[in-house]
Amino acid sequence: MELDDNLYEQIVTLCNEGDTLVEEGDVDHAIRKYLTALNLVPSPKNEWEASTWIYTALGDAYFINEEYVQAKDSFFNALNCPEGISNPLILLRLGESLVECGELDKAKEYLLRAYMLEGYEIFSEEEDQKYYELIKDIIGGY
Incomplete structure (x- = not known):
C-alpha cells in the first residue's frame, strides 16, 4: 500500500x-x-x-x-512498523531509551540486536559509550 x-x-x-x-x-x-x-x-x-x-x-x-518514556513508546511503535524490526538505529535508540527508563535487561536485548546487525560502528563517537559498556561483556568486547 x-x-x-x-x-x-x-x-x-x-x-x-x-x-x-x-x-x-x-x-x-x-x-x-x-x-x-x-x-x-x-x-x-x-x-x-x-x-x-x-x-x-x-x-x-x-x-x-x-x-524517555515517550521515546521508548515511540521506538516500540517504530519497531512494529514496516522494516522496523530490522532497523539497527531503531533497535539502538530503543535500547538507549530503555536504559534511561531503568529497564536494563530489556535494554541489553535491543542494544545487542543493534550490535548484531551493525557491529560496533552503531555505537559511533556520537553515542554515549555507557550503552556499549552494558553489552561489552556479553559480546566479548574491550
Missing part, C-alpha cells in the same frame, strides 16, 4: 520541518510537527512505511528532550 501523493507530500513536508526544528534546537515544536504528520497517516498506523520514520524521528526528539 502506498499513501496518496498529496498526503505523502504533506507528511514529508511536516517531517522535514520537524527535522529542521530539531537541528535549530526547537525540539518541542519539532515534536508537534511529527505528531501532526503522524495524525495524517491512516489507521492502522503500523501498516505504513511512513509511520516507521515518523515514530523514529519522534522518538529521537523525545530522547533529546529527556522524555
Whole structure:
C-alpha cells in the first residue's frame, strides 16, 4: 500500500520541518510537527512505511528532550512498523531509551540486536559509550 501523493507530500513536508526544528534546537515544536504528520497517516498506523520514520524521528526528539518514556513508546511503535524490526538505529535508540527508563535487561536485548546487525560502528563517537559498556561483556568486547 502506498499513501496518496498529496498526503505523502504533506507528511514529508511536516517531517522535514520537524527535522529542521530539531537541528535549530526547537525540539518541542519539532515534536508537534511529527505528531501532526503522524495524525495524517491512516489507521492502522503500523501498516505504513511512513509511520516507521515518523515514530523514529519522534522518538529521537523525545530522547533529546529527556522524555524517555515517550521515546521508548515511540521506538516500540517504530519497531512494529514496516522494516522496523530490522532497523539497527531503531533497535539502538530503543535500547538507549530503555536504559534511561531503568529497564536494563530489556535494554541489553535491543542494544545487542543493534550490535548484531551493525557491529560496533552503531555505537559511533556520537553515542554515549555507557550503552556499549552494558553489552561489552556479553559480546566479548574491550
